[in-house]
Amino acid sequence: MKDDKEKQGFSTRAVRAGQVRTAEGEHSEAIFPTSSYVFASAAQAAARFSGEEAGNIYSRFTNPTVRTFEERLAALEGAECCVATASGMSAITATFIGLLKSGDHIVSSRSIFGTTTVLLTNFMAKLDISTTFVDLPDLAAWESAITTETKLLFLETPSNPLTDLVDIAALADIAHKHGCLLVVDNCFCTPALQLPIALGADIVIHSATKYIDGQGRCMGGAVCGTKEVVGEGVFGFLRTAGPTMSTFNAWVFLKGLETLKIRMKAHCEGALELAQWLESQSAVQRVYYPGLQSHPQHELAKRQQSGFGGVVSFELKGGQQEGWKLIDATQMVSITANLGDTKTTITHPATTTHGRLTPEQRQEAGISDGLIRVAVGLEDVEDIKRDLARGM
């Protein structure tokens, strides 16, 4: 039985991994809305609390629906262990605080989610955990930023919103040569398109809020890695500090994982078609999408990912005024900063997701005033094109 499970393909694991049926014989996974669990005796309670006996105590620590989600995502990422969190940001925070101490140093890609930059520069810095930011694709810059205090390298690939990539396997070698952990925020690709652990990364982080939910309903996150690093280090902080995933959200994410691969395939197809169309528009200066021949890292994307993702960014020939005009002329596409939804979303990064960065930080990250990000949903691509053409 166990041998058979190890042979199961991705799609099979996505619908079956982690499920333990109750005595009711339910076919779909059960939701367990309970804060605590009952013990058979005082002695059992004591054994659970001391860790002598495995089992549920309290839902801040473990919950059966959440555990099913964790085991399923671990099975998809090829990780030994996964812990679920209340949001993507709490997954990132728990990783940093659970694994680092005052005086430690992080090397991070400059092109990361805006809030992660704020977490590093405003809050981790307050705990005397410093960060050096480097250009994502530049392997030499990563290596030369590593000091004797560096414990962790952090990145997203492809990056948000410019879809830069880094060679994960090459960076994993650099990280391990210097005794550092390589942490990849795999939100843009999901395990359906990219498996960072198989490429040498130590930890994979998710905002489940995005493609794992896939329909814009619930907030959640996850950290995948080894039992020692994630199951003890990260989980130790989580169960104490409390940003754990709710049982209801875990159930929604479980259902999301079941259709993840086919949804990602559809997002990729729509995004490629839209990116090719945008490249032919006279109002557009440049299109950023790893699936385009014109993307400087197209070959790496083909090697490292099994699809190019659902996010397309483009620069208009004008600045903020033209950008806002295009956004305001849309009638169908949703003006919202979320991504990974069935509904296509459009955003102006410079004044929204990256609005809290200083103008210098934005410039360094390549976020110009004429940049637009579209997260392609599952509508007919012709309808998305027609909607974007209105304001061009």
Ligand SMILES: *Cc1c(COP(=O)(O)O)cnc(C)c1O
């Ligand atoms: C949205 C996002 C996050 C943060 O996740 P939340 O669930 O919003 O807390 C982190 N990383 C990336 C790449 C994201 O897109």
